[in-house]
Each structure stands twice: as C-alpha cells, then as structure tokens.
Amino acid sequence: MASSESSPLVDELGDAFSQVNLNKNADDIDTCVSSSIPEVDESLKVKESELLKELQSLQCPFVWKPLVYVGDDIFTKIKNKEEEVDSDEEETFEWRKFILNLVLSYEYFKCDDIIRALEKIRENEAIVLSFIPIGSLKKFYVSTQDALYHVVLASKAYIQFQSQEFDETRQILARIKKECDMTDHCKAALFGIHGACLMEYGQIGNKAALEYLEKAVNIDPGQAEWSFLLGKCLGRIRRFERHGDIPTKQELNALEKAATMEENSSYIIFLAQAYREAAFRTALRLRGESGRINIRCAFGFFKLPYPYQNKALAKKCIDKALTLLPDNLMALHYAGMIAERFENDRPKAKTYYLRSGERGNYGAYMDLFKMKQRESKNYDPISDLKMLLEKFKEGSRTLETLCQIGSYHLLVKNDLEKAFYYWKKAIEIDPEHSNLKEHTFMFARSSPMNIYTVLRDKARLALKRKTDFTKEQQDLFQEIIQLCDEKAPDSSIFK
Known part of the structure; x- marks a missing residue:
C-alpha cells in the first residue's frame, strides 16, 4: 500500500512550482526566452558585408575562383614547373613563378591551409617589390607593376578577411590601387594575369583563359607577353581538340607578333616550333606518299619539344616510311628511337638499331650502346666501341x-x-x-x-x-x- 506522506523531494518541487506564474501569455514567454540570447551587433555585420563587397570588386584568384583542376595532383604538377622556372628566371622578373604562386595560394586556401596560402602571397609581394628592372621582362614589369601589386594585395586582404582579421583587411584595402585609376597597360595586365592563372588548369582552363588573353591583347596590343600567351593558349587548344591540324593563322600571328616586339628566347622558340610543326604537316599533305618525306617528318615530330611533340604522328610516319623504304638506314634508326622512347619496346628498338648499324649507320650503334647502358649499370662499352673501330x-x-x-x-x-x-x-x-x-x-x-x-x-x-x-x-x-x-x-x- 502506497504511503500517503509525500517525500521531501516532492515537497521541494512543489514549492518551486508554486513560485511560477503560469498565467503569463505567449509574448511574455518570447520576451523571457529572447532575453537569454546574446544580441548580435548589427553594425558589425554591416561592416563585414561592406568589406566583402569591396573585396569582390578587386581582381585576384579568390574572386575569380578558377575552375576545378582535372588531372593529376595540381600541387605535384606545379612543383615540377617551379623547378623549371627557378633556373629560367634567374636574371629577370620572376613572372612565371608569380603565376604559379597565385595558383598555389588559391589551392592551399581551398584545402584550409591558410598559413601556406599566405606564405605564397608574401613570396609574390617580395617578387614584385624587390625586383630591380633588368633582363628580358624589364619592360613588362615596369608597365604592369601596379596590376601585379593589386593582385598581391587583393589576395592578401581576402585571406585575412576569411581569417576574420578585419582590421588587417581594412589596412590592406587602403593600400590597393583601384582598377579605375590604372593605366591601360595595367588594366590589360589584370586580364592577362587572370588568363595566365587559368592556363594552369588543363584544357578547360586553356579554353576559359582565351577570353581574358584576347581582352589583354585588345587593350594593350603593344605588350608582347599577352600576344605570346594568346598564341601559346591557342596552340594548346588546337593540339587537344584538333590534333592533326596545322597551327592557325591567329596562333602564328600572335607568336610572331610577340617575337617581333620583344627579343625573348621563349617567344622565338615557340614561334620556331610552331612554324616547324606547320611545315611538317604541310609537307605530309603535299607529298604524303614519299618515303623520304615520311622519314623526315617522323624524326621532326619525334624531336619537337613538349608540347609540340606528336608521338602518334611520328609513329604513323615511320611505319609508312618503312613500308615504302624497308631497308633505309635512316628509317630503321628513327624506328629504333621511336620504339625505345615512345613505345618502351627495347627488343624492338634493338632490332632496328642493329639493322641500321649493319647498313653503315654509326649513330644507330651509339644509340644501341646507350640503351644497353640504361638496361644495365654494369655495362662496359669498350668491346662494342672497339668493334666500331x-x-x-x-x-x-x-x-x-x-x-x-x-x-x-x-x-x-x-x-x-x-x-x-x-x-x-x-x-x-x-x-x-x-x-x-x-x-x-x-x-x-x-x-x-x-x-x-x-x-x-x-x-x-x-x-x-x-x-x-x-x-x-x-x-x-x-x-x-x-x-x-x-x-x-x-x-x-x-x-
């Protein structure tokens, strides 16, 4: 039988509830609840919104938001490129490194690695501010410095804003030269920098970059770098989408214009390779049934540097040449080189090298001996070399x-x-x-x-x-x- 006496705990709860006024209406309850939540500083929200709006009006990768990279790890890809440009840009403005740093900063930021993202932007700030105008890119640097620094500071401000460093963001924004106050050289440079960054994002990036590079050329037709990048970009798109086509007139004109305006080794090499590629393809179109033309074109496509090198066409030409001239020592030698380096078929390469060497091709023997050395670290070429004597x-x-x-x-x-x-x-x-x-x-x-x-x-x-x-x-x-x-x-x- 249950006890009629209440427990001390029940009595205590009863006393507590007796103090509560259960006749309060809904508005009173809302007021009571809302009073327990901290008030949001509306003025602070407005200031943040204004900062973000100002940031969005600037030019930098964090505003452009480049496309998602499709391919291998972009960090590995850019690291390999950095090793190349470190030696190429020793005596001039580090323009290529500047672009790679921008892309890396944006990609680190996407991975929530704020420290590395900011580190790359600081590297770029040092590149822009410490450069003494010398070398092949002196004119480029002098005419685009305001745009370069605009992109650096805009990137820096954006990172600080996302880190909720609002005072630091305001200080940086106060130092940025607005696009409307820039010369045409610098306005063009903002489009050029945008296009150059997009070109690091594979074929999709190349196609997206075209619009910005064309704008840069139209605004500042006297800046060689924008014509060069336009020609380079057109070549990349052509080789991906229309692999068998010769370079277009627009591509050749852009590269030729860059090489004419500025004596720069990269401009000259790209132009020479584009004309060389066009010459080989034209020769095949005119005399595609000639064994000797196919031999020369096979070697030409084999020797073209990346990205002009065409493995498929080199192999097609050498196969055609061997069909027409099966005992030609030059055709056999090139067939060996293509088998070794494009197909990684060393037994096949050895057969071609030997056939060519036996017909009197000294170079084919030397390529055979070098291949033997790559196969075995213990290879001693003395006996083979004495055979050549x-x-x-x-x-x-x-x-x-x-x-x-x-x-x-x-x-x-x-x-x-x-x-x-x-x-x-x-x-x-x-x-x-x-x-x-x-x-x-x-x-x-x-x-x-x-x-x-x-x-x-x-x-x-x-x-x-x-x-x-x-x-x-x-x-x-x-x-x-x-x-x-x-x-x-x-x-x-x-x-």
Missing part, C-alpha cells in the same frame, strides 16, 4: 670512337694512362679536329670538354705527387704535357 675506318668516325674509349677509361675507370693511349691516337689523326676541343662523353651526363685541357691538367696535377708514381709514369705525364703544348698551346686553364 674495326667497322668504321673513316677518319672522323675513328677519331670519335677513340675519344669515347679514352673518356671511358678516364672518367669511369680513372685510368689516365689508357685514356692518353687512345686520345693520343685520336690527336694523331687530326690534332685540329673540333671533337678534341668540344668532346661530349656519350655514357654520362657531362658538359663538353677540351681533351687537351683535361690531359694537360691531369698530367700536371699527377706530377705534383711524384712519390705516388713510377719513373715511367712520370715520363708519360711529361710526354702528355709536351704533346698538348705542341698541338694546343692555348688550351690550358693554367696560365
């Missing part, structure tokens, strides 16, 4: 082979005596031959060397350590110095 008796070929054997003994086996033995034979053939003074060793990455200089200086250094060598060896070193002094007195680095 027997097969090629003509003076310049013999001299080149002797130089290669000598280089291998010195640079790989560290044997000066044997190197001198073979190099001396080469000198006896023709002491004035250019290969002796600009010799390139085929089996290692090395700069061209003067054999006379290397021989003489190695011998002199050895004589300084007389106790390490026999009397016969010391006499040999003296002979080396005497021979070099006689045949090439100006080749020593010691004066």
Whole structure:
C-alpha cells in the first residue's frame, strides 16, 4: 500500500512550482526566452558585408575562383614547373613563378591551409617589390607593376578577411590601387594575369583563359607577353581538340607578333616550333606518299619539344616510311628511337638499331650502346666501341670512337694512362679536329670538354705527387704535357 506522506523531494518541487506564474501569455514567454540570447551587433555585420563587397570588386584568384583542376595532383604538377622556372628566371622578373604562386595560394586556401596560402602571397609581394628592372621582362614589369601589386594585395586582404582579421583587411584595402585609376597597360595586365592563372588548369582552363588573353591583347596590343600567351593558349587548344591540324593563322600571328616586339628566347622558340610543326604537316599533305618525306617528318615530330611533340604522328610516319623504304638506314634508326622512347619496346628498338648499324649507320650503334647502358649499370662499352673501330675506318668516325674509349677509361675507370693511349691516337689523326676541343662523353651526363685541357691538367696535377708514381709514369705525364703544348698551346686553364 502506497504511503500517503509525500517525500521531501516532492515537497521541494512543489514549492518551486508554486513560485511560477503560469498565467503569463505567449509574448511574455518570447520576451523571457529572447532575453537569454546574446544580441548580435548589427553594425558589425554591416561592416563585414561592406568589406566583402569591396573585396569582390578587386581582381585576384579568390574572386575569380578558377575552375576545378582535372588531372593529376595540381600541387605535384606545379612543383615540377617551379623547378623549371627557378633556373629560367634567374636574371629577370620572376613572372612565371608569380603565376604559379597565385595558383598555389588559391589551392592551399581551398584545402584550409591558410598559413601556406599566405606564405605564397608574401613570396609574390617580395617578387614584385624587390625586383630591380633588368633582363628580358624589364619592360613588362615596369608597365604592369601596379596590376601585379593589386593582385598581391587583393589576395592578401581576402585571406585575412576569411581569417576574420578585419582590421588587417581594412589596412590592406587602403593600400590597393583601384582598377579605375590604372593605366591601360595595367588594366590589360589584370586580364592577362587572370588568363595566365587559368592556363594552369588543363584544357578547360586553356579554353576559359582565351577570353581574358584576347581582352589583354585588345587593350594593350603593344605588350608582347599577352600576344605570346594568346598564341601559346591557342596552340594548346588546337593540339587537344584538333590534333592533326596545322597551327592557325591567329596562333602564328600572335607568336610572331610577340617575337617581333620583344627579343625573348621563349617567344622565338615557340614561334620556331610552331612554324616547324606547320611545315611538317604541310609537307605530309603535299607529298604524303614519299618515303623520304615520311622519314623526315617522323624524326621532326619525334624531336619537337613538349608540347609540340606528336608521338602518334611520328609513329604513323615511320611505319609508312618503312613500308615504302624497308631497308633505309635512316628509317630503321628513327624506328629504333621511336620504339625505345615512345613505345618502351627495347627488343624492338634493338632490332632496328642493329639493322641500321649493319647498313653503315654509326649513330644507330651509339644509340644501341646507350640503351644497353640504361638496361644495365654494369655495362662496359669498350668491346662494342672497339668493334666500331674495326667497322668504321673513316677518319672522323675513328677519331670519335677513340675519344669515347679514352673518356671511358678516364672518367669511369680513372685510368689516365689508357685514356692518353687512345686520345693520343685520336690527336694523331687530326690534332685540329673540333671533337678534341668540344668532346661530349656519350655514357654520362657531362658538359663538353677540351681533351687537351683535361690531359694537360691531369698530367700536371699527377706530377705534383711524384712519390705516388713510377719513373715511367712520370715520363708519360711529361710526354702528355709536351704533346698538348705542341698541338694546343692555348688550351690550358693554367696560365
């Protein structure tokens, strides 16, 4: 049976509820609830909205919002490009690095890596402010500096705003030169920078960039960089969408205009490659059934640098050439190169190299030997090179082979005596031959060397350590110095 007495807890709750006025209306309850929520500073919201509106009126990747990159990891892609531009831009304005930094900053920001995003913008600020106008891009920098700095500060302000650093954002905004106050050079540069950033986003980016680059050229037709980027962009789109087409008149005109206005090595190379590509395609159209034309075009498409290189067309041309001229030593050699480097089919490449070499192609043998070295680190080319001495008796070929054997003994086996033995034979053939003074060793990455200089200086250094060598060896070193002094007195680095 339940107890009639209430518990102390129930009594306590009853007392508490007795203090509550249950007759309050709905408005009173709303007032009670709302009074417990902190008030929002409406003026602060207005100020933030005004800041954002001002930011949206500026020009930078955070306002442009480039397209999503389709392809491999964009950070890896740009890192590879950074390694290339670091050496290319040592003596001029780091324009390419500036663009890559903008893209990286935006991509880091998308990944919520604010620290790295801001770091890249600060790098760009240093690039713009510390550059002393010199080099091929001096004119470009001087005429676009306000636009470059506008993009830097706008990016910096946007990052600070998103980090809720509103006072810092206001301070940065106060330093930005507005687009309406800029020269036409700088207004064009804002479009050009936008287009250059988009070009880092693959084929979709190239197509989107076209509009902005055309605007840049129209506003500032005297700025070579915008014409160059327009031609470059048109070439990328053509090679992706119409791979078999020759460069259009618009593409060639843009590249030609850039190269004419500014003496810049990149402009000249891109123009030359575009004309070269056009020439090969035109030759095929005119004489596509000629075996020799197909051989030359196959090699041409093979040797064109990226992005002009056309693997499919090179292979098509060499297959056609071999059908028409199956025993042509040049066709066989190029077929070996294409099989090795485009198809990664070394057995097939070896067959072509051997067939070409057996028909008298010295270069095919050398490519075969280099392929053997890539296959095995323990490969010793001496026996193969000695075979060439027997097969090629003509003076310049013999001299080149002797130089290669000598280089291998010195640079790989560290044997000066044997190197001198073979190099001396080469000198006896023709002491004035250019290969002796600009010799390139085929089996290692090395700069061209003067054999006379290397021989003489190695011998002199050895004589300084007389106790390490026999009397016969010391006499040999003296002979080396005497021979070099006689045949090439100006080749020593010691004066």
